[in-house]
Amino acid sequence: xxLSTDQLNQLSINIDHWxxxxxxxCVIFGFEDQKMKVLILKLKGINLWTLPGGFVRKNQNLxxxxxxxxxxxxxxxxxxxxxxxxxxxxxxxxxxxxxxxLGDQNKKLLxxxxxxxxTTCYFALLNIKSVVPQPDPMSNQCKWVDLNNLPxxxxxxxxxxxxxxxxxxxxLNYLPFGLSLLxxxxxxxxxxxxxxxxxxxxxxxxxxxxxxxKLGIFERHKKKITGGAHRAPFxxxxxxxxxxxxxxxxxxFM
Amino acid sequence: xxLSTDQLNQLSINIDHWxxxxxxxCVIFGFEDQKMKVLILKLKGINLWTLPGGFVRKNQNLxxxxxxxxxxxxxxxxxxxxxxxxxxxxxxxxxxxxxxxLGDQNKKLLxxxxxxxxTTCYFALLNIKSVVPQPDPMSNQCKWVDLNNLPxxxxxxxxxxxxxxxxxxxxLNYLPFGLSLLxxxxxxxxxxxxxxxxxxxxxxxxxxxxxxxKLGIFERHKKKITGGAHRAPFxxxxxxxxxxxxxxxxxxFM
DNA sequence: TGAATAGTGTCTGTAAGACAGTATGCA
DNA sequence: TGCATACTGTCTTACAGACACTATTCA
Numbered sequence: 001x002x003l004s005t006d007q008l009n010q011l012s013i014n015i016d017h018w019x020x021x022x023x024x025x026c027v028i029f030g031f032e033d034q035k036m037k038v039l040i041l042k043l044k045g046i047n048l049w050t051l052p053g054g055f056v057r058k059n060q061n062l063x064x065x066x067x068x069x070x071x072x073x074x075x076x077x078x079x080x081x082x083x084x085x086x087x088x089x090x091x092x093x094x095x096x097x098x099x100x101x102l103g104d105q106n107k108k109l110l111x112x113x114x115x116x117x118x119t120t121c122y123f124a125l126l127n128i129k130s131v132v133p134q135p136d137p138m139s140n141q142c143k144w145v146d147l148n149n150l151p152x153x154x155x156x157x158x159x160x161x162x163x164x165x166x167x168x169x170x171x172l173n174y175l176p177f178g179l180s181l182l183x184x185x186x187x188x189x190x191x192x193x194x195x196x197x198x199x200x201x202x203x204x205x206x207x208x209x210x211x212x213x214k215l216g217i218f219e220r221h222k223k224k225i226t227g228g229a230h231r232a233p234f235x236x237x238x239x240x241x242x243x244x245x246x247x248x249x250x251x252x253f254m
Numbered sequence: 255x256x257l258s259t260d261q262l263n264q265l266s267i268n269i270d271h272w273x274x275x276x277x278x279x280c281v282i283f284g285f286e287d288q289k290m291k292v293l294i295l296k297l298k299g300i301n302l303w304t305l306p307g308g309f310v311r312k313n314q315n316l317x318x319x320x321x322x323x324x325x326x327x328x329x330x331x332x333x334x335x336x337x338x339x340x341x342x343x344x345x346x347x348x349x350x351x352x353x354x355x356l357g358d359q360n361k362k363l364l365x366x367x368x369x370x371x372x373t374t375c376y377f378a379l380l381n382i383k384s385v386v387p388q389p390d391p392m393s394n395q396c397k398w399v400d401l402n403n404l405p406x407x408x409x410x411x412x413x414x415x416x417x418x419x420x421x422x423x424x425x426l427n428y429l430p431f432g433l434s435l436l437x438x439x440x441x442x443x444x445x446x447x448x449x450x451x452x453x454x455x456x457x458x459x460x461x462x463x464x465x466x467x468k469l470g471i472f473e474r475h476k477k478k479i480t481g482g483a484h485r486a487p488f489x490x491x492x493x494x495x496x497x498x499x500x501x502x503x504x505x506x507f508m
Numbered sequence: 509t510g511a512a513t514a515g516t517g518t519c520t521g522t523a524a525g526a527c528a529g530t531a532t533g534c535a
Numbered sequence: 536t537g538c539a540t541a542c543t544g545t546c547t548t549a550c551a552g553a554c555a556c557t558a559t560t561c562a
Contacts, residue, residue: 019275022342022372062342062372086340086374088276088316118276118316120340120372170428170504189541207525209542214523223532230540231532250424443514461552463515468550477559484513485559 002045002101007137008109015112018055023119024065025053025157026081027164028074029147030128031181034193036147037128038161039073041139043154046100049145050154051161052136053119066122073142074131080180081124084167085160088118092156101138123164125180169198173250179238187224187233188212215251217242256299256355261391262363269366272309277373278319279307279411280335281418282328283401284382285435288447290401291382292415293327295393297408300354303399304408305415306390307373320376327396328385334434335378338421339414342372346410355392377418379434423452427504433492441478441487442466469505471496 003011028039040049052073056065062083070076095114102110133142145151147165150158168175177198182190192208212218219239223232257265282293294303306327310319316337324330349368356364387396399405401419404412422429431452436444446462466472473493477486 019370019372021273021275056342056372058370059344061344062340083339085337086316088310088374090313090315116273116312118273118310118372118374120342120374170425174424187541204525204527205541206527206543210544211524226533226540228540229534229538231534231542233541441514458552458554459514460516460554461550464517465551480513480560482513483511483561485515487514 002043003103003138008102008106010137012106012109014055015109017057019058020112021115021117022056023053023117024056024062024069025051025119025121025160026066026069026073026124027051027121027161028070028124028126029164029168029181030126030144031194031197032128032144034197036165036197037144038147038150039133039142039144040151040153040157041073041135042141042143043097043101043138044140046097047152048094048097048154049151049157050139051121051157052142054136062120066120070124072134072136074126074133077130078180079124079126080176081122082175083120083122085163086118086120087156087160089156090116092117092119094155097154119160121160121164123168125168125175125177127181127183129183172198173252174247176243176247179240179243185221185235185237187235189233191236215242215246217246256297257357257392262356262360264391266360266363268309269363271311273312274366275369275371276310277307277371278310278316278323279305279373279375279414280320280323280327280378281305281375281415282324282378282380283418283422283435284380284398285448285451286382286398288451290419290451291398292401292404293387293396293398294405294407294411295327295389296395296397297351297355297392298394300351301406302348302351302408303405303411304393305375305411306396308390316374320374324378326388326390328380328387331380331384332434333378333380334430335376336429337374337376339417340372340374341410341414343410344370346371346373348409351408373414375414375418377422379422379429379431381435381437383437426452427506428501430497430501433494433497439475439489439491441489443487445490469496469500471500 030037030039039052041052042049052069054065054069056062066081066083067076070079070081093114098110098113102113104110128144135142147161150161168177178191178194181194188209191212192203192205196203217239218236221235221237224235226232284291284293293306295306296303306323308319308323310316320335320337321330324333324335347368352364352367356367358364382398389396401415404415422431432445432448435448442463445466446457446459450457471493472490475489475491478489480486
């Protein structure tokens, strides 16, 4: 048993306030070092990672449950959040890990957490630099990992992440991912890297810049002070009004 | 009470095999008379319509539950089926209608059906001509209605239908809706009407035909024998191999 | 023959993609 | 000065959209 007695008691009290059999998981995406990242938690004392997740209070709807999770892990600020899929397979649990985590004493809790769970999943897009992730009571680490280099994850959580990413790719033209994933000021090269990560292909630098600027959704600022031995790029930010207006009908990209 | 005693008894037995608090609803789309249609059921003795839906057996995953519903209502054949959203609001029930439908005698059944339900929704695309819809035990009619002319629907079912339609529109380029919604042989005008219904805008006839044919996913057959006082159009069918290959990366339409 | 719809072609403006040339910051 | 990256422009090809012309079918 890897949780403290206090933590176990707290959980036992809470389960009476939760809807049984239904959970919510969040795939929180960020963008750093030119790569897409996902936020995951490491279960206490077990070499197994999970998605940030939680349960649904009896007086709470699903969106509110997802928002709670975001609040607790990254103190929810400027986060784009969307439901994308509900997983309801019969095999989506790992009783051995639950035993290791909770011990064998608390039968009620074990039974509750070990029941069949249907989980509704959300994806979130946020700027890594603006948050400090916090582990939950069952975990002792909470960190960003490269989407293409995931560790071993609990039950079907890896599948959930991949499904989330494919949803993002299909909805690309309707999502404010530039705004959500990049810092306020960014270079065209930053934006191009982001597009390349999502589209999984290289784009022509010149044509990318031309096309983007023609959209009329950017504001150009002073040049970046670089440390690199090369010309300093301009910094840009989004013109929110123009951006949102364009997104409504979908931005036709690439 | 509008259900027979037999039907009530049958329901009471079944609820022990179902996952409590979770249902599955299907928005089944068809295309007829140049319009998008949705299949709905009329509750017995109440002037209220519902989506085809059902519950999840304890030994069944969500996809299987959706397939069961399709099997029972339209004997599932060549149906394209996709999960699109899970609705979990606190206000998604209508106790008055349940009382009217079930009577006040069977407390256990009333309590079960009146509990908070989270419902996972699927949309289906099928060719209206190839199915004969069947009502379920709680309904006495099952018919296609115009998407833009819906009657009064149970709880949030109207919202569910609109959400389904907006999902289809966003995923347009990745869905085999031409194949699923049209009969095997169709004219370019049929296909154009379908696109216009989904895009909610008129398209130029000449340009549409040019673009479609260039995709190389059609096979042209003999001319249609029309009754109309005009030139007879060609009939087309999809070349499945080419169509599926194109769909994988998304068909860039309009 | 005329009305209605089908099939195909033409023209123009714009966008995409390949790629070249110039600019700038720093070692 | 040379290197690395940024910025901008040119050229070609392809496609979208507007629209016109011809072809059928049947009343």
